[in-house]
Amino acid sequence: MSHRHLFLQSGFIKTNLQNGVGRFVNQLQRINLIFCKSSGSSKGVREFIETDLVDFARANPGTVVYLKPRRHRGTYMCAEYLNGHKDYITCNNFTRDEVRKWLEYMKNKSGFPIIRLRKHWHTDHPSIQGIWNPFTHKPSYLNVTTFPEKERSEYQPLMPSATEQLLQIAEQVGFLDNSNTNNTTTTTRNTENIPPPLNMSDEK
Amino acid sequence: MVFLSFVNCMRVKGPDKFWKRRQILKLAAHFYGRKRNCYSIAIRSVQKALQHAAYGRKVKKLERINLWKERITAACEELNIPYPLLMENLARCDIALSKKTLADLAIWEPRTFKCLTQIAAAKNQSYPPTVKAALQPPPEGVITRGML
Amino acid sequence: MNRPISTYKRVQQWAVFGRLWFLFDAKWQNPFDSAEKIAKYLAGKHKPIYHPLSDVGDHVVVINTKDIALPNKEWRYRMYYHHTGFAGGSSWTSAWELHNKDQTKVLWKAVYKACGGSLLRHNMMERLHLFPDDKIPQELMENISDHMKQLRPVPKALHEYTEEEIKNFPKVFEWPEDYVLN
Numbered sequence: 395m396s397h398r399h400l401f402l403q404s405g406f407i408k409t410n411l412q413n414g415v416g417r418f419v420n421q422l423q424r425i426n427l428i429f430c431k432s433s434g435s436s437k438g439v440r441e442f443i444e445t446d447l448v449d450f451a452r453a454n455p456g457t458v459v460y461l462k463p464r465r466h467r468g469t470y471m472c473a474e475y476l477n478g479h480k481d482y483i484t485c486n487n488f489t490r491d492e493v494r495k496w497l498e499y500m501k502n503k504s505g506f507p508i509i510r511l512r513k514h515w516h517t518d519h520p521s522i523q524g525i526w527n528p529f530t531h532k533p534s535y536l537n538v539t540t541f542p543e544k545e546r547s548e549y550q551p552l553m554p555s556a557t558e559q560l561l562q563i564a565e566q567v568g569f570l571d572n573s574n575t576n577n578t579t580t581t582t583r584n585t586e587n588i589p590p591p592l593n594m595s596d597e598k
Numbered sequence: 599m600v601f602l603s604f605v606n607c608m609r610v611k612g613p614d615k616f617w618k619r620r621q622i623l624k625l626a627a628h629f630y631g632r633k634r635n636c637y638s639i640a641i642r643s644v645q646k647a648l649q650h651a652a653y654g655r656k657v658k659k660l661e662r663i664n665l666w667k668e669r670i671t672a673a674c675e676e677l678n679i680p681y682p683l684l685m686e687n688l689a690r691c692d693i694a695l696s697k698k699t700l701a702d703l704a705i706w707e708p709r710t711f712k713c714l715t716q717i718a719a720a721k722n723q724s725y726p727p728t729v730k731a732a733l734q735p736p737p738e739g740v741i742t743r744g745m746l
Numbered sequence: 747m748n749r750p751i752s753t754y755k756r757v758q759q760w761a762v763f764g765r766l767w768f769l770f771d772a773k774w775q776n777p778f779d780s781a782e783k784i785a786k787y788l789a790g791k792h793k794p795i796y797h798p799l800s801d802v803g804d805h806v807v808v809i810n811t812k813d814i815a816l817p818n819k820e821w822r823y824r825m826y827y828h829h830t831g832f833a834g835g836s837s838w839t840s841a842w843e844l845h846n847k848d849q850t851k852v853l854w855k856a857v858y859k860a861c862g863g864s865l866l867r868h869n870m871m872e873r874l875h876l877f878p879d880d881k882i883p884q885e886l887m888e889n890i891s892d893h894m895k896q897l898r899p900v901p902k903a904l905h906e907y908t909e910e911e912i913k914n915f916p917k918v919f920e921w922p923e924d925y926v927l928n
Contacts (some may be wrong), residue, residue, distance in 0.1 A: 401628040437727055497760075521706040526794055527761040530708045531676050537893055542809065542880075547893040548769050548900075561916070569916040667798065673794040704794040 403509040407516040408477070410504065419476070421504045424458040425497070426472040430487070436469040438488040446494050454501060471497065475505025667695040673704035677715045687718035691746065716740045765803045767889040772853060773810040775902045776817055781856035784808070786859065787894060788870040798866075805873045806894065807886055812849040812878040815898075816841060825908060826855065850876035 413419060427443070429436035443461065450460050469485040471493075481503070484495055521544065522532075539546070608744045619637045625647070626633055626640040671681040688695065693714070695703075719737035724746050726732040733744045751759075768787055772780060786792060791803030816824065844851050857874055861867040875886060889917040921927065 397628040397630075397634060399628075438628050523707045523709045523756060525762050526673075526708045528766050528793065529761075529765060531712070532892060541769050541887070541890045541893065542771060543893060547769070547896055549896045549898055551899060553733065564916040668791060669794045669796055672792050674797055675792060676794075701794065708794075 403507070404512050405509050406512055407506070407514070409506045409516075410477075411516065413504075420454060420456050420501065421475050421477070421570070422454070422457045422473055422501050423476050423567065424460060424474045425500060426460045426462055427485075428462045428464055428467065428472065430465055430467055431463045433469075435486040438490050438493050439469050439471075441490040442493040442497075445490065450494075450497060451542075453544075457507045471500065473500040473503075475503070477505040479505040479507055481507075486521055663697060666701040669701040669704060670697060671713055673701075673708075676713065677712055679719055681713045683722055684715055684718045687721040688714065691717060691718070691721050717746075721746050754845040755804065763800075766805050766891050767886070768804055768892055768894045769890045770787045770806055770808045771810055771896060772808050772811040774815050775896055775898055777811075777814045777853045778816075779897050780814075780861075781853065781860040783894065783897060784874065785859050785860035785862075785870065788857075788873055789866070801869070803870055803873055805875065805889070807875045807877070807882060807890060808853060809877050809880055809882065811853050811876050812845075814853060816852075821845075849878035 410419075410421065413421070427439060427447075429439040429443075445460075447459065451457075469488070471483050471485055473481045473483075475481075477534075481500060484501065485493055485496070488496070536546075622641055622644050623634070623637060625644050627642055628634070631691070632639050634640060667681070670684070674681045674684050695714075698716070700711070703714070716737045716739060720740040720742055722731060723734070723736050724742075726734075757926045765776065770784065772843050784806050787806050788803045789798075790796050790804065792804075793802055796802055821842045822840060825838045826841070826844055827836070827838055839847075841852055854871075854874070854876055858867065858871060
């Protein structure tokens with residue numbers, strides 16, 4: 395048999411946080427007083443009903459009070475809140491004062507159960523700029539591309555490769571502007587096109 | 599013959615025993631089997647459970663920091679900046695945001711996080727640590743006005 | 747009490763936790779390095795909303811697994827062990843033999859190892875789709891939304907250069923006409 399329900403529950407705040415900001419609405423919806431007409435343990439509850447109950451009911455017009463006389467049963471009060479949560483308190487051998495005080499306690503509670511709070515703050519609007527989604531930082535042209543796309547998939551090196559560096563140097567010096575034959579040096583037997591000696595400081 | 603002083607020889611156990619045992623059994627209320635009802639068996643399980651709780655309190659903090667670090671790394675990689683670069687340069691700029699705040703910003707305020715990465719990249723640019731870093735183009739959209 | 751969420755919030759939830767499909771070209775890539783990156787995407791570690799308990803991993807479709815490049819002498823000397831369960835059923839297969847039999851297996855095993863030893867591994871492997879060549883079923887093709895960046899540059903072979911490019915490439919010297927190149 396599982397006793398896991400006895401382990402301390404945890405949760406996030408779900409109370410009606412804006413309750414007192416405008417109008418205050420008492421969160422107690424109805425309160426049931428279950429007692430026995432004859433047993434000794436319900437004496438305090440019976441006394442309370444005879445004396446203070448009507449005052450309590452008049453003071454809280456938004457709360458419905460139910461009385462449930464049940465023979466040979468324990469005495470307890472069950473409070474139901476606007477969010478649907480139910481709370482029970484056993485009233486065996488309570489005095490009239492104790493019943494009154496515990497009733498006040500039930501009335502003043504919000505419907506949120508007493509659990510360990512994982513976060514002591516709550517907001518309905520955690521994000522101003524919009525929550526991250528997988529497409530936040532992705533470029534919008536991806537919506538219209540067909541895959542596989544080479545540019546998107548390619549490795550982007552941080553440094554230019556040796557080939558690229560050579561091409562850059564060639565461009566600076568002016569190799570690429572002249573035709574291929576002019577760039578040959580005198581290792582060939584072809585003596586017609588002997589270019590002048592290379593001067594790297596020449597800029598075009 | 600009535601022995602009146604014999605009663606004094608009986609050893610009386612202290613009144614605390616019930617309450618001490620009740621304290622232990624209350625901690626064991628959600629255990630399985632005799633471990634929740636029988637004191638001498640419950641005490642062993644409860645002591646172990648408390649040891650686990652003490653150890654777990656430390657581990658919880660470490661695991662949380664690790665998760666924040668993983669989240670920030672993920673957000674950084676999306677924005678093409680390595681995590682150590684971001685952290686070092688934010689520290690150099692005196693932006694003392696914790697890992698928790700950075701992770702929360704990365705999820706709930708992604709544009710702010712992007713700006714932070716750009717600030718870190720700009721700071722990195724101002725004194726590049728390697729030749730490789732010096733060759734990178736400066737980050738877009740960052741106006742430092744000489745303040746970095 | 748659990749209230750139903752509004753339409754806007756529901757769409758926001760779908761947007762944040764939506765599962766993406768990534769395409770990865772394994773041509774000329776080291777399978778062991780790529781496996782680490784792929785496992786990272788399968789686990790969801792590329793997302794700032796990552797948590798090990800929430801299933802935020804994405805799908806990864808890998809193409810051209812037949813063109814993976816193992817470093818050094820791995821093709822010859824990396825051995826894969828298998829036991830059928832029956833007596834005398836143990837076998838050691840080298841990487842090139844395994845690649846000949848099934849061209850996706852080397853990368854599959856690499857990703858399987860990179861996923862770690864947790865129980866989530868099989869779940870992650872279900873989201874991995876390997877294809878030896880370019881051909882992907884149309885249903886998977888429609889899902890793909892982005893590329894995973896490659897980890898190594900793909901070298902350009904000489905036959906891939908056009909004649910014009912070869913002609914116009916700057917030369918420091920020209921071989922003599924009757925010189926024989928081996």
